Amino acid sequence: MYQEIILDHYRNPQHRGLREPFGAEVHHVNPTCGDEITLRVALEGAGDDAVVKDVSYENQGCSISQASASVMSELIIGRSVKDAMRVGEEFLALMQSRGELEPDEDILEDAVAFAGVSRYPARVKCALLGWMAWKDATAQTLEKAS
Amino acid sequence: MSLLAEEIRKDFPILGRTVRNGNPLVYLDSGATSQKPRRVLDAERAFYEKHNAAVHRGAHLLAEEATDAFEAARATIGAFVGAPAGEIVFTKNATEAINLVAYSLSNAATFGPEAARFAVGPGDEIVVTEMEHHANLVPWQELCRRTGATLRWFGLTDDGRLDLSNLDELVGPRTKLVALTQQSNVLGTVNPVPLIAERAHAFGAFVLVDGAQSVPHLPVDVTALGADFLVFSGHKMLGPLGIGVLWGRRELLESMPPFITGGSMIEVVQLEQSTYAAPPQRFEAGVPVTAQAVGLAAACDYLTDLGMDRVAEHEHELAVYALETVGSIPGVRIIGPTDTAARGATVSFVVDGIHPHDVGQVLDDEGVAVRVGHHCAWPLCRRYGIPATTRASFYVYNTLSEIDALAEGVRRAQKFFGTV
DSSP: OOOHHHHHHHHSOSSBBOOSOOSEEEEEEETTTTEEEEEEEEEESSGGGOEEEEEEEEEESOHHHHHHHHHHHHHHTTSBHHHHHHHHHHHHHHHTTTTOSOOOHHHHGGGGGGGGGGGOHHHHHHHHHHHHHHHHHHHHHHHHHO | OOHHHHHHGGGOGGGGOBOGGGOBOEEOBTTTOOOOOHHHHHHHHHIIIIIOOOTTSOSSHHHHHHHHHHHHHHHHHHHHTTOOGGGEEEESSHHHHHHHHHHHHHHGGGSOGGGGGGOOOTTOEEEEETTOOGGGTHHHHHHHHHHOOEEEEEOBOTTSSBOOTTHHHHSSTTEEEEEEESBOTTTOBBOOHHHHHHHHHHTTOEEEEEOTTTTTTSOOOHHHHTOSEEEEEGGGGTSOTTOEEEEEOHHHHTTSOOSSOSTTSEEEEOSSOEEEOOTTGGGOOSSOOHHHHHHHHHHHHHHHHHOHHHHHHHHHHHHHHHHHHTTTSTTEEEESOSSOTTBOSEEEEEETTBOHHHHHHHHHHTTEEOEEEOTTOHHHHHHTTOSOEEEEEOOTTOOHHHHHHHHHHHHHHHHHTTOO
């Protein structure tokens, strides 16, 4: 489960820290374990074609939840919301696969390292915490803009 | 050493299985739920195979046998904590037992003069502690919200004990009820219940004790405890899931309003209104958890045969060894008392630089089952400035070599995450 990529991101989290400007800020917790993330999203443009300019966050939690947020921010900054959502859907499907899905490295890049996590149902929520926060913050930003 | 465990491990079929990577199971999560000896499983099975029927209704032989088994179980479970059968109410678990009291109190305001002494309103205070499990905190928050009463709490000392320095200020004429745990599910601390109960009773307040983590592990006698209510769960004391117990002083149960209403708990029912049965039936609506009661009685018999003094002594030995073995690992900090007086065999700790989830994962790979997280005691974790802990909780079947396996796993986690 603890792939080297995961440990690398855990030790050196990317894009961490809360930055300005941002469209929305959300705070998500995992009530079963107390892991927390505060996450901000900055978008440019409108609707699905808006581009993710920045994802910034502060979090506390296990190596899986911290590394996942780091990998996610690397993956989606610079993409269109539509694209980023597609990556998110792919990651969600992988996490819900209980180890039965061959991850698509072209789409998921470093996030394929989390495939092993899907075999541990108790840890899936850890891996998804950052992604869920991002989805929420993006939806709120788009809503404000519309 | 650990003779008790060596003697009885064979009674627990699950302890013979292997887990991840073919490792033998090292089960250190009895604070969450205990494993069950064959005798308990057999008792439940025998009930279903020979006597199964709905109790307290029906005129056939099976109904009579089931009722006898159910009421005999009530007497056995009562005797286990020094209480008469008529003061034992069966619930789903300790959580429901606490909610029963909380809702009974808030129903009291509109239940007539007999229940007036239980009524809670603005100006009344409910006192809890910062170490409570959510089960003994949230129901009181909700009671306060419903009634306008005020919630107050005992703080904790840095070494994991109740801070009693403001006992006289905290418990006084405004106090309606004090709800506290006898043994913390995170820290292992055993609280001085009789001392607090004495102060509360001096002002006519009720005292409810959460015994979910004490009744399985210590000899508990309701008279010596000095409380008005004691709750505990069957599944944490070698018994089945799905059954909990509320003990209440008879004269209180007799005038308390019901919580869950329906069949079995009534005296006379008319279309407009009803009157209610005497306790304990008043608090047991619906067909009760019968096989579970029989199973829990078998668990009580099993523990009584071992001797609760011996159980406590065995666990003390485990606590001493765990605090020494795990507590002495560099980078490990025990959360809870490190002295072993008034302390049970629940050992929580944090490992510098490694989140408890990750510690738990490495241990799991070695076959060592522990609990990680906030243990349903979030305010306690905040008090100590930590998001979570790793918790090993021991019981009758645990051995010293299992503690060695735990310590070895912690060292392995440190090596893996490069913190040493």
